[in-house]
Amino acid sequence: MSGTSSSLGAIPPILLVGCGRMGGAMLSGWREQGLAPSYAVDPSPAAASFAGPDMTVVADMARVPAGFAPAAVVLAVKPQNAAATLPAYQRFAVGSVFLSIMAGRTIDGMAALLGTRAPIVRAMPNTPAAVRQGVTVACPSATVTRPQRDLCDRLLQAIGAVAWVDQEGLLDPVTAVSGSGPAYVFLLAELMEKAAIEQGIPAELARLLARRTVSGSGALLAASPEDASALRVAVTSPGGTTAAALSVMMAPEAWPRTVSEAIAAATRRSRELAG
Ligand SMILES: NC(=O)c1ccc[n+]([C@@H]2O[C@H](COP(=O)([O-])OP(=O)(O)OC[C@H]3O[C@@H](n4cnc5c(N)ncnc54)[C@H](OP(=O)(O)O)[C@@H]3O)[C@@H](O)[C@H]2O)c1
Incomplete structure (x- = not known):
């Protein structure tokens, strides 16, 4: 279990997909660490309030510059939006790790939308994340490298404590205990x-x-x-x-x-x- 730390080091460029309650809470935490210039995609007018010198908020993926190379693509849209949203992000499967906080979307389900070689971390946070007191359990796909896992750990520590499991099936009881x-x-x-x-x-x-x-x-x-x-x-x-x-x-x-x-x-x- 990694605990909440006040100094995790600067956060590299991130592409945040969905800047609602959870995505916004994570972004606030990253900013405390120092966030390299990043992009967020969210069509909601409310998401514009998260824009700043370190974060450009755009309404759709087509407005992210072709040359932007994020270290991680953080998937924080509602699970029911996954099928319509994820395929547009396939090009990041080389060079970026996908960090999903979508409830119930399995690694295989996401790989079917992002490409089978996409490095994917599936994570289940909970709402005390809003006050940096959350707890998240994360599970990596076989394609996630150690540095990618470490980066996801830092991104999740921004909203609380983090624990890792190798058995994805554990995320169901985890959801029942800490998610709900x-x-x-x-x-x-x-x-x-x-x-x-x-x-x-x-x-x-x-x-x-x-x-x-x-x-x-x-x-x-x-x-x-x-x-x-x-x-x-x-x-x-x-x-x-x-x-x-x-x-x-x-x-x-x-x-x-x-x-x-x-x-x-x-x-x-x-x-x-x-x-
Ligand atoms: N809240 C929790 O307790 C909790 C706990 C664990 C995990 N999660 C997971 O966290 C994720 C986000 O939950 P949330 O509570 O933060 O939801 P939320 O507040 O509704 O945020 C989702 C945001 O994504 C935007 N969006 C919709 N379609 C999009 C697209 N195609 N591209 C980019 N952005 C898009 C939504 O805009 P519109 O409002 O305009 O649709 C909204 O601003 C969910 O998958 C959920 O399962 C939440």
Whole structure:
């Protein structure tokens, strides 16, 4: 696992395809490292706001100069746009590595659109990337060289921690755990807020308590070398209030089964959607 680093070294020229939430978050991170003059392709008028001395934003691929030679082509369009978008980028298969963050688009599926010899890294980030607190799992195709893998690692570290796997199939459970995972944590905040209101806490205070408890606990977990279970035990006095709540949540048919079944369902869905 490579951690977020404040100094990763300058980023070489990049061609960013799709400059929305995720692409924009990555670009912001690269800029902090110093980004060589690069191009972004995105037809959305909103993407123009990302233009700057280091980044020319164009509406379509035809406006990228023929001589532009990016070190990496970062694919950050929606998965459903892959088939219509990727073939135009085939010419970069010699000299560039493709880094895809598209959910569910397999290496073989992308190779069918980019050319079978294209070096492709398939990665699954998550939304805390927006605040550089994401976690990404990446998998390289057999054609990716060590320097290309190292470059992709640096590009992904700009939005958080990075782990690599050689088995692409692991990206389905990874998607279920960390890709979809922020939604589970937000659901916890929602349900705590609702339960607080049920116990008579005014709505505004309930919202504050739920949000700060989830975000503060996340920050404490991030700052602590201890396991989550050790942190849980540390706030649980025998016979106390936390123990009363946990006896409900930790009953085998409650959270242990629910979380396990939920992640299994998301893994199955990820496999169904892959292509
Ligand atoms: N957000 C997440 O939680 C998350 C997590 C993991 C992975 N991902 C992956 O990240 C990718 C991007 O997601 P996002 O949330 O950043 O989506 P997004 O905000 O919709 O960004 C995608 C951008 O691509 C633009 N676009 C559409 N067609 C294009 C084309 N042919 N060439 C270049 N740009 C084009 C879109 O413009 P228009 O709006 O005009 O269509 C939009 O600005 C997706 O593949 C997603 O699976 C997202």
